[in-house]
Amino acid sequence: MTKKYQFSAVLLFCFFLGFSQEKAIDTVYIFDNQLKNSKKFHKIETLDEADLLKNTTNLSEVLRFQSPVYIKENGRGMVSSPSFRGTTAQQTAFIWNGININSTFLGQGDVNNLNLLGYDQLEIKSGGGSVIYGSGAIGGTIHLNNELSFNKGFHSTLFLEGGSYNTFNSFLKTSYSNDKLSVKVSGNFVKSDNYYEVPEKKYVNLNGEYDNRTFNLGAAYKLDHRNTISWQTQIYDGVQHYPVSSEDFTKTKYFSDTFRSLVAWDFKNKKIQNSFKLAYLQDEFQYFDHIENPKSSGGTADIYLAKNDLNYIYNDKIAFNIIGEYQFNKAEGYKSGISSVSRKAGSAAGLLRWNPSQKFYFEAGIKKDFVEKIETPLLFSFSGKMKVGDWYQVALNASKNFRYPSFNDLYWQPGGNLNLRSEISYQGELGNNFKYGDLKLNVTPYYINIKDMIRWLPNSKGIWSPMNTNKVESYGVESQFDFEKSFGKNKTKFSLGYIFTHSKNVETDRFLAYVPQHKIYGNANYRYDFLEFFVQGMFNGWTYTSDEEKLKDAIKSYFVMNSGINITVLKHYQIGFKVNNILDEIYETTAYYPLPKRNYSANLLINF
Numbered sequence: 001m002t003k004k005y006q007f008s009a010v011l012l013f014c015f016f017l018g019f020s021q022e023k024a025i026d027t028v029y030i031f032d033n034q035l036k037n038s039k040k041f042h043k044i045e046t047l048d049e050a051d052l053l054k055n056t057t058n059l060s061e062v063l064r065f066q067s068p069v070y071i072k073e074n075g076r077g078m079v080s081s082p083s084f085r086g087t088t089a090q091q092t093a094f095i096w097n098g099i100n101i102n103s104t105f106l107g108q109g110d111v112n113n114l115n116l117l118g119y120d121q122l123e124i125k126s127g128g129g130s131v132i133y134g135s136g137a138i139g140g141t142i143h144l145n146n147e148l149s150f151n152k153g154f155h156s157t158l159f160l161e162g163g164s165y166n167t168f169n170s171f172l173k174t175s176y177s178n179d180k181l182s183v184k185v186s187g188n189f190v191k192s193d194n195y196y197e198v199p200e201k202k203y204v205n206l207n208g209e210y211d212n213r214t215f216n217l218g219a220a221y222k223l224d225h226r227n228t229i230s231w232q233t234q235i236y237d238g239v240q241h242y243p244v245s246s247e248d249f250t251k252t253k254y255f256s257d258t259f260r261s262l263v264a265w266d267f268k269n270k271k272i273q274n275s276f277k278l279a280y281l282q283d284e285f286q287y288f289d290h291i292e293n294p295k296s297s298g299g300t301a302d303i304y305l306a307k308n309d310l311n312y313i314y315n316d317k318i319a320f321n322i323i324g325e326y327q328f329n330k331a332e333g334y335k336s337g338i339s340s341v342s343r344k345a346g347s348a349a350g351l352l353r354w355n356p357s358q359k360f361y362f363e364a365g366i367k368k369d370f371v372e373k374i375e376t377p378l379l380f381s382f383s384g385k386m387k388v389g390d391w392y393q394v395a396l397n398a399s400k401n402f403r404y405p406s407f408n409d410l411y412w413q414p415g416g417n418l419n420l421r422s423e424i425s426y427q428g429e430l431g432n433n434f435k436y437g438d439l440k441l442n443v444t445p446y447y448i449n450i451k452d453m454i455r456w457l458p459n460s461k462g463i464w465s466p467m468n469t470n471k472v473e474s475y476g477v478e479s480q481f482d483f484e485k486s487f488g489k490n491k492t493k494f495s496l497g498y499i500f501t502h503s504k505n506v507e508t509d510r511f512l513a514y515v516p517q518h519k520i521y522g523n524a525n526y527r528y529d530f531l532e533f534f535v536q537g538m539f540n541g542w543t544y545t546s547d548e549e550k551l552k553d554a555i556k557s558y559f560v561m562n563s564g565i566n567i568t569v570l571k572h573y574q575i576g577f578k579v580n581n582i583l584d585e586i587y588e589t590t591a592y593y594p595l596p597k598r599n600y601s602a603n604l605l606i607n608f
Contacts, residue, residue: 028147028148028149028150029147029148029149029150029182029220029228029230030145030147031097031098031145031146031147031230031232031262031264032095032097032098032143032145033098033273033275033309034098034132034133034309035098035123035125035143035145037353037363038125038129038132040361040363040383040385041361041363041383041384041385041395041397041431042125042126042127042383042395042397042431043126043431043433043442043444043478043480044123044124044125045066045067045068045123045124045125045480046121046122046123047062047066047067047121047122047123047124048120048121049120049121051066051122052116052117052119052122053117053159053576053603053605054066054523054534054536054562054564054578055116055536055562056116056117056159056161056169056601056603057076057077057163057167057580058076058077058080058111058112058116058190059080059111059112059114059115059116059122060073060080060111060112062116062122063082063111063124063142064521064538064589065521065523065536065537065538065562066521066523066536067124067521068084068124068126068478068480068497068499068519068521069082069083069084069124069140069142070082070083070514070515070516070519070540070589071083071111071589072089072514072589072590073111073112073589073590073593073595074242074243074590074593075194075205075208075243075590075593075594075595076165076194076196076205076208076595076596077112077192077194077208077210077240078112078208078210078240078242078243078593079110079112079240079242080110080111080112081108081109081110081111082111082140082142083139083514083515084126084139084140085126085127085139085140085446085448085474085476085478085501085503086139086448086472086474086476086501086502086503086512086515087138087139087140087448087450087472087474087503088108088139088512088514089108089109090106090107090108090136090403090423090454091136091138091139091403091423091425091450092108092109092136092138092139092140092141092142093129093133093134093135093136093137093138093140093141093142094109094114094141094142094144095133095141095142095143095144096144096234096260096262097144097145097146097232097262098277098307099260099262099277099279099281099305099307100133100134100135100136100137101260101281102135102136103283103301103406104283104301104303104329104331104406104407105283105285105299105301105331105333105338105406105407105408106406106408107135107136107403107405107406107408107409108136109142110256112210112240113212113236113238113240113256113258114144114236115188115190115212115214115236115238116188117159117169117171117186117188117214118146118186118188118214118216118234118236119144119145119146120145120146120147121143121145121146121147122142122143122144122145123142123143123145124140124141124142124143125140125141125142125143126139126140126444126446126478127139127140127397127399127427127429127446128381128399128400128401128425128427128448129141129381129399129401130367130379130399130400130401130402131349131351131365131366131367131379131380131381131399131401132323132349132365132381134325134347134369135369135402135403135404136403137401138401138402138403138423138425138427138448138450139448146184146216146218146232148175148177148182148183148184148218148219148220148230149175149177149182150177150178150179150180150181150182150220150222151177151178151179152175152177152182153176153177153178154174154175154176154608155174155175155176155607155608156172156173156174156175156607156608157171157172157173157174157605157606157607157608158170158171158172158604158605158606158608159171159172159603159604159605159606160603160604161601161602161603161604162601162602162603163192163599163600163601163602164196164596164599164600164601165192165193165194165195165196165596165599166192166193166195167190167191167192167193167194167601168189168190168191168192169188169189169190169191169603170188170189170190171186171187171188171189172186172187172188173185173186173187174186174608179222180221180222181219181220181221181222182218182219182220182221183217183218183219184216184217184218184219185216185217185218186214186215186216187213187214187215187216188212188213188214189211189212189213190210190211190212190213191210191211192209192210192211193208193209194208194209194210195208195209196208196596196597196599198586198594198596198597200586201586201588201594203245203594204245205243205596206243206244206245206246206247206251207241207242207243207244207251207252207291208241208242208243209241210238210239210240210241211238211239212236212237212238212239212256213236213237213238214234214235214236215234215235215236216232216233216234216235217231217232217233218230218231218232218233219231226267226268226269227265227266227267228265228266228268229263229264229265229266230263230264230266231261231262231263231264232260232261232262232264233259233260233261233262234258234259234260234261235258235259235260236256236257236258236259237255237256237257237258238255238256239253239254239255239256240253240254240256241253241254241291242254243593245592250289250290251290251291252287252288252289252290252291253287253288253291254285254286254287254288255284255285255286255287255288255295256283256284256285257282257283257284257285258281258282258283258284259280259281259282260279260280260281260282261279261280261281262277262278262279263277263278263279264276264277264278270313271312271313272310272311272312272313273310273311273313274308274309274310274311275308275309276306276307276308276309277305277306277307277308277309278305278306279303279304279305279306279307280302280303280304280305281302281303281305282300282301282302282303283300283301284298284299284300284301285298285299286298286334295334296335297333297334297335297336298333298334298335298336299331299332299333299334299336299338300331300332301329301330301331301407302329302330302331303327303328303329304327304328304329305325305326305327306325306326307323307324307325307326308323308324308325309321309322309323310322310323316355317354317355317356318352318353318354318355319352319353320350320351320352320353321349321350321351321352321353321365322348322349322350322351323347323348323349323350323351323367324346324347324348324349325346325347326344326345326346327344327345327346328342328343328344328345329342329343329344329345329407330342330343331407333407333411336408336412336413337411337412337413337414337416338407338408338411338412338413341407341410341411343371343372343373343407344371344372345369345370345371345372346369346370347367347368347369347370348367348368349365349366349367349368349379350365350366350367351363351364351365351366351381352364352365358387359386359387359388360384360385360386360387361383361384361385362383362384362385363381363382363383363384364380364381364382364383365380365381365382366378366379366380366381367379367380369402369404371404373418374404374405374422375421375422376402376404376422377400377402377422377424378400379399379400379401379402380399380400381397381398381399381400382396382397382398382399383395383396383397383398384396390435391434391435391436392432392433392434392435393432393433394430394431394432394433395430395431395433396428396429396430396431397428397429397431398426398427398428398429399426399427399428400424400425400426401424401425401427402422402423402424402425403422403423403454404422404423405417405420405422405454405466409454409466414463414465415456415459415463415464415465415466416465416466417465417466417467420454420466420467420468421452421468422452423450423451423452423453423454423468424450424451424452425448425449425450425451426448426449427446427447427448427449428446428447429444429445429446429447430444430445430446431443431444432444438483438484438485439481439482439483440481440482440483441479441480441481441482442478442479442480443477443478443479444477444478444479445475445476445477446475446476446477446478447473447474447475448472448473448474448475449471449472449473449474450470450471450472450473450474451471452468452470453468453469453470453471453472454466454467454468455467455469455470457469469507470505470506470507471505471506471507472503472504472505472506472512473503473504473506474501474502474503474504474512474515475502476499476500476501476502476503477498477499477500478497478499479497479498479499480495480496480497480498481494481495481496481497482494482495483495489528489529490526490527490528491526491527491528492524492525492526492527493523493524493525493526494522494523494524494525495522495523495524496520496521496522497519497520497521497522498518498519498520499518499519499520500517500518501515501516501517501518501519502517503515505547508547510547510548510549511544511549512544512547513544513545513546513547514543514544514545514590515543515544516540516541516542516543517541517542518539518540518541518557519538519539519540519541520537520538520539521536521537521538521539522536522537522538523535523536524536530567530568530569531565531566531567531568532565532566532567532568533563533564533565533566534563534564534565534566535561535562535563536561536562536563537559537560537561537562538559538560538561539557539558539559540555540557540558540559540587540589541557542554542555542556542557543555545590545591553591555587555588555589555591558585558586558587559583559585560581560583560585560587561581561582561583561585562578562579562580562581562582563578563579563582564576564577564578564579565577565578566605572606572607572608573604573605573606574604574605574606574607575602575603575604575605576602576603576604576605577600577601577602577603578600578601578602578603579598579599579600580596580598580599580600580601581595581596581597581598581599582598583598584597584598585597
């Protein structure tokens with residue numbers, strides 16, 4: 001065990017010794033205060049800890065079954081990337097407590113290297129958000145949130161799970177808070193041999209094992225009724241062995257280490273709300289082209305960030321928001337042609353919020369980024385929402401967003417291209433929200449146009465190099481139906497989503513690879529007193545795997561269903577059983593990498 005995890009274990013043990021006390025929640029400290037404003041105009045899917053525990057395999061499973069996002073996964077627990085509204089992983093921004101954490105090298109995030117159970121809440125927002133969240137927030141944003149409650153006393157949660165393929169998952173979280181201080185500590189460990197077979201495909205998932213560890217520490221202290229200081233830190237390291245189709249193939253693996261630390265000072269009175277943040281982020285990776293040999297490539301990236309978010313409330317109808325940010329990024333590669341590079345980046349954004357009545361909301365924003373040696377566009381956003389009646393609300397959103405080239409795009413050798421331009425997108429959506437009693441329906445048609453998309457293609461010398469080649473046009477509809485009802489000891493919840501996506505390369509008039517036209521997902525949950533039963537289903541339509549639209553290589557449509565039962569014993573103990581892929585469906589989200597057939601897990605959840 002490394003020193004950082006020895007220190008983490010000691011902290012966890014000390015807090016775990018605390019006893020539970022029941023107190024009323026005073027306030028909840030949220031690190032991403034901009035997301036609350038977005039909910040007024042955008043449909044945002046919010047998943048709490050109970051939702052996450054229904055798909056504990058990894059973050060890919062959560063997004064696949066409980067969100068409109070399409071997940072492309074190279075086998076269970078392996079490299080995984082998201083697709084919002086017909087865009088790619090590079091046009092998706094991962095936001096950790098209000099901070100963009102996309103890789104400085106790749107310009108994207110690997111879903112399965114973002115540990116699932118270290119967060120109190122997961123929120124999924126479709127649509128552009130570069131004015132607030134910066135580069136890459138084009139198709140959508142995935143928010144990994146931590147919260148701190150005050151005046152709640154001691155509380156601890158222990159989760160243990162065992163499953164098929166010799167999978168073990170454990171999570172321990174403990175917290176203490178009074179009216180001035182709040183501290184939360186958590187740790188997560190996941191390990192799996194991940195050896196499974198799909199005989200119908202003549203596939204065996206050889207060399208597919210993985211394991212990872214995460215430690216989270218959060219703290220907040222109220223200096224007085226106006227000032228709060230807070231700290232959030234996360235440490236992650238993981239190992240993925242990349243699957244091979246035969247014992248004759250060379251076995252490879254990948255190490256990932258992440259350290260994130262964020263300090264914030266929040267001031268609040270009747271007129272002014274100000275949040276000042278300082279953050280340090282470090283990402284390190286090592287790739288081994290043979291698991292028994294020394295690493296063959298790797299890199300380390302460091303990000304130093306300062307951000308100030310000032311909100312001035314002029315009166316009860318008008319507010320002005322000014323956001324300034326500065327970053328210094330540096331990176332050092334190993335056998336990648338990237339020796340030592342650095343980049344300075346800053347931005348200034350202003351937003352006007354107008355709320356003339358209880359029936360109308362308006363927000364307009366403008367932003368300019370300043371990135372060293374890279375030309376960036378002037379961005380804008382516009383949102384308006386009108387309450388037509390108790391049964392119907394309509395919201396209009398339009399924005400200009402962008403992504404600037406990553407370090408790999410610019411400096412990777414051979415192939416890096418220093419002449420790349422930033423990707424630019426224009427988009428609009430019209431959200432229609434209907435409500436009748438306990439029934440809710442959201443229908444949102446959208447349109448996205450991306451120009452100067454950065455793609456790696458063979459150049460005239462046969463070397464793969466990034467180029468500004470594509471113009472992409474995407475349009476479609478996201479819709480979701482929700483029903484929730486409680487009566488006596490009974491509680492039922494049902495959600496059904498349908499997504500239609502039409503995403504094409506304008507120059508070739510061909511559909512983008514790994515963008516299915518149709519996706520349907522549904523979740524049903526019923527609880528009676530101590531007993532809970534849930535069912536999940538997900539249909540994915542025909543999906544091309546290359547830009548050539550070859551039907552013989554396309555992934556056929558599939559329907560996958562999961563089900564589970566939870567039994568609460570003696571109030572504080574919950575025993576759970578789950579069956580994944582009940583129908584024993586043969587399916588894959590990436591060509592040649594089938595996901596497991598029917599498999600099982602059992603878990604124990606203890607609340608102290």
